[in-house]
Amino acid sequence: MKNNELITLSDDFLTVGDTTTPNEKIMESQDCCVFYDEAQALRNINLEVGKKEVLSLIGPSGCGKSTFIRCLNRLNDTIDSAKVTGKITLEGQDIYNSDMDVVLLRARVGMVFQKPNPFPKSVYENVAYGPRIHGMSESKADMDEIVETSLLRAGLWDEVKDRLNTSGTALSGGQQQRLCIARAIAVRPDVILMDEPCSALDPIATDRIEDLISELKENYAIVIVTHSMSQASRVSQRAAYFHLGHLVETDATEKIFGDPDHELTQNYIKGRIG
Amino acid sequence: MSFSFFLLVLIILGLGSYYFGKSKALALKQNDVVHSLPKYYGYYALVWFATPALIIVSLWLIFSEGIVTNQVISSLPDNIKTLPTNELTLILNDIKNKAAGNLVAGESFIGFELAAETYNSYSKIAENIIIYSSIVLGLISFIFAYISISGKLRARNRIESIVSKILLVSASIAIFATAGILLSVLFEAIRFFQIISFDDFIFGLTWSPQMAIRDDQVGSSGLFGAIPLFLGTGLISLISLTVAVPVGLMTAIYLSEYAPSRVRAVTKPMLEVLSGIPTVVYGFFAAITLAPFIRDFGETLGMNIASESALGVGLVMGIMIIPLVSSLSDDVISAVPQAMREGSYGLGATKSETIKRVIIPAALPGIVGGILLAASRAIGETMIVVMAAGLSARLSINPLDAVTTVTVQIVTLLVGDQEFDSPKTLAAFALGLTLFVVTLILNFYALRIVRKYREQYE
Numbered sequence: 149m150k151n152n153e154l155i156t157l158s159d160d161f162l163t164v165g166d167t168t169t170p171n172e173k174i175m176e177s178q179d180c181c182v183f184y185d186e187a188q189a190l191r192n193i194n195l196e197v198g199k200k201e202v203l204s205l206i207g208p209s210g211c212g213k214s215t216f217i218r219c220l221n222r223l224n225d226t227i228d229s230a231k232v233t234g235k236i237t238l239e240g241q242d243i244y245n246s247d248m249d250v251v252l253l254r255a256r257v258g259m260v261f262q263k264p265n266p267f268p269k270s271v272y273e274n275v276a277y278g279p280r281i282h283g284m285s286e287s288k289a290d291m292d293e294i295v296e297t298s299l300l301r302a303g304l305w306d307e308v309k310d311r312l313n314t315s316g317t318a319l320s321g322g323q324q325q326r327l328c329i330a331r332a333i334a335v336r337p338d339v340i341l342m343d344e345p346c347s348a349l350d351p352i353a354t355d356r357i358e359d360l361i362s363e364l365k366e367n368y369a370i371v372i373v374t375h376s377m378s379q380a381s382r383v384s385q386r387a388a389y390f391h392l393g394h395l396v397e398t399d400a401t402e403k404i405f406g407d408p409d410h411e412l413t414q415n416y417i418k419g420r421i422g
Numbered sequence: 423m424s425f426s427f428f429l430l431v432l433i434i435l436g437l438g439s440y441y442f443g444k445s446k447a448l449a450l451k452q453n454d455v456v457h458s459l460p461k462y463y464g465y466y467a468l469v470w471f472a473t474p475a476l477i478i479v480s481l482w483l484i485f486s487e488g489i490v491t492n493q494v495i496s497s498l499p500d501n502i503k504t505l506p507t508n509e510l511t512l513i514l515n516d517i518k519n520k521a522a523g524n525l526v527a528g529e530s531f532i533g534f535e536l537a538a539e540t541y542n543s544y545s546k547i548a549e550n551i552i553i554y555s556s557i558v559l560g561l562i563s564f565i566f567a568y569i570s571i572s573g574k575l576r577a578r579n580r581i582e583s584i585v586s587k588i589l590l591v592s593a594s595i596a597i598f599a600t601a602g603i604l605l606s607v608l609f610e611a612i613r614f615f616q617i618i619s620f621d622d623f624i625f626g627l628t629w630s631p632q633m634a635i636r637d638d639q640v641g642s643s644g645l646f647g648a649i650p651l652f653l654g655t656g657l658i659s660l661i662s663l664t665v666a667v668p669v670g671l672m673t674a675i676y677l678s679e680y681a682p683s684r685v686r687a688v689t690k691p692m693l694e695v696l697s698g699i700p701t702v703v704y705g706f707f708a709a710i711t712l713a714p715f716i717r718d719f720g721e722t723l724g725m726n727i728a729s730e731s732a733l734g735v736g737l738v739m740g741i742m743i744i745p746l747v748s749s750l751s752d753d754v755i756s757a758v759p760q761a762m763r764e765g766s767y768g769l770g771a772t773k774s775e776t777i778k779r780v781i782i783p784a785a786l787p788g789i790v791g792g793i794l795l796a797a798s799r800a801i802g803e804t805m806i807v808v809m810a811a812g813l814s815a816r817l818s819i820n821p822l823d824a825v826t827t828v829t830v831q832i833v834t835l836l837v838g839d840q841e842f843d844s845p846k847t848l849a850a851f852a853l854g855l856t857l858f859v860v861t862l863i864l865n866f867y868a869l870r871i872v873r874k875y876r877e878q879y880e
Contacts, residue, residue: 221768223764223767223768226763226764226767228682228683251770251771251772252770253770254767254768254769254770255769255770258768258769259764259768261761261764261765261768263761265759265761265762265764265765266765267762267765267766267780267784268762268783268784269783277766277769277771277779278769278770278771281769281770281771281772281775281779282770328765331765331769332768332769335769335770
């Protein structure tokens, strides 16, 4: 963090405009600010998430990437001290409006966490958990179908089809993370949020998850927070650089990693901040 | 030299040995490499000085009385020496009283005064031997330690091993105490089972311990079937758990999942106050307030409820163990990783769905462990039942009847003048032993379950 302290940022901080807007946007954040008690964690974030694209959020630790991603499914609500202002829309509907049912919002905007967190239940029950609480299946056959499709899409089916009744926590780290992805897919979300999904995994498991993200992009909008710049450039089409609570620059991934407009982004990409 | 003066001398000499040990190390440090900090050499010298003194004084406390008494007995006239043990004990007590300067009822034999004096002089000699020998031995051992202090002596490591030994001794006290309690109950219980058969006790359906104490007395022979007592204990414990488990569990869920931190800060200490109320006070509440209320309420419904009903006792006992259940469950619920909650919320589950489907199942082993601990507390609880439960051992599972419990019977059997070798009195130990075994098994399983749960997330 030492480098960050050298660069003072004020509220009239210059942000480079978003030169790319997604073809078809699904979520949009307008002037989103987040406060933890008195401390402001995010300052006026304006960002769009497009359908069928992977948007990566990059930036040094503590820059607000995770805070922002948790605003998109209102998971910050579970933190008493957190307060969100501004407007975030999902297909034009303000998700912080009192009309919005947060339970349904979280079913439409799924989330995969940094550390794989399967429930201490069987593999089957882990995937069936979401559909069951939302009443998405009429019969056992329906549920079997949902579980199988979700596991297939998460690329885990072949490995676990013979042991659907073993505990989810007994799988390897990479398998657990794919199980968590299957669990999120099972409730048929529109958007999947991933908060550093590979940071607890080995390179081979990371490869598999990255391939999976590329496949999932065909059906879902994905927002991924990552510390690995190579991962961001491999999987995402657009990238957003956060710095001390500000969104500094959003652009096509090649542009961000090739020739970023802002000096802070350049410094980060070249490894001078981090 | 009086004993308190002796202690003062020991302390001064102890401080002195610390000082000398430390100064020698400081002096060595001037022109040599010294392994440890100087204070460790001070502690080292102190330990060497104090250990012989402590050993001798504790031996004295254990054995001196016996040795002095034996000396006095051997000095007594022959006709008294050969008296039966219990009479001799009485005479010895008189002698000790006389020696201490107390009034004695009558001087039972010639030479009584002399015996008291002998006792005093032997005690004095023994005391002096102890005092001087501990000081001399302590000083000798200090001198050896002082000589052995050199730069190469690893005093710091020596002290470390001494500290670990002191801790080991402290820890083993609890174990020895448990073993001692178990043995003392066990021997009396074995005497009971020599008179009453084990089968009659464990499987008998009638508890009626009244029996003739003297041979010429008319009385029933006494029946010692423990089943009604254990049934009564079980009934009351079950009622109390029916109250405490749901209330305690829901309290824990509210406190750990829903309560704002300000409510939690007030409620938790309040609950702990509940667990700090003496059980006698709970007994008042059960006997004077709740039981009559239940009886009167039953009357308005046309039911005949005993004023010592198991229901009233069980309810109050349930209130007593609510804090136990809630604080143990609160701990295990809070120990469920936050990631589990977020995973569930992230899928669109509500808070109560998350609690029901993820948190409780994950915390279940710990919660069950807590409930078992609460159950063993309820089974062993004495004061509330003594004050509010009945005395008649009825074979009943109706919560509106008056039943009695194992602990109530133990108290009644041992209160009052009893011969210590009648089955009636010994039965208390057999009951105590059985209760001990039951709660031991419950605690054992409870702790195993709790441990198994802990392994899951670490």
